[in-house]
Amino acid sequence: DVKVTQSSRYLVKRTGEKVFLECVQDMDHENMFWYRQDPGLGLRLIYFSYDVKMKEKGDIPEGYSVSREKKERFSLILESASTNQTSMYLCATNEQGRKNIQYFGAGTRLSVL
């Protein structure tokens, strides 16, 4: 069984705080992704990484950065949290290649006050 673990289920932060969301996978997958999910907007890709120290911007990277120092860990960083970053954040992972099922973590519901 693939296990994708997100460090927090619920998080409450204040505007301007630096926020770290951590994701760890145990399946040695190359690819890791960060999405946010908002009602009516579906899943939107923030960043993804296809190897250690490699990253690519997704559709909505503004206000976010990422770090991948080890293959199993992918961190999402909100440098200065704002209220419009209140959302559900989902980490996902998959192998590279055609049969590339994406597996999701449980999600982190972040509220920025």
Added chain:
Amino acid sequence: QKEVEQNSGPLSVPEGAIASLNCTYSDRGSQSFFWYRQYSGKSPELIMFIYSNGDKEDGRFTAQLNKASQYVSLLIRDSQPSDSATYLCAVVGDNFNKFYFGSGTKLNVKP
């Protein structure tokens, strides 16, 4: 322009009926197609995947792919109240890395 389109619903069906969920996509080069189920407040979980034209069956679920018409559908036979959830369609392009998700169809199965 959205890459993947789904009717947001809600789609209501009585228990025991067939639920039909549809998805269209814009990239003709898309290679892999997935259906995820997401319960309220939970993360998406994989239901089906399909790579080739035609039908693929797994228990009560059938995925159908028509690449010429650029649509993929999910049929749920003998629908149960526990099937009530939002169903997300996901499509992967020819680089095999980037997933495009639809915004989901909410399904309600009434007892």
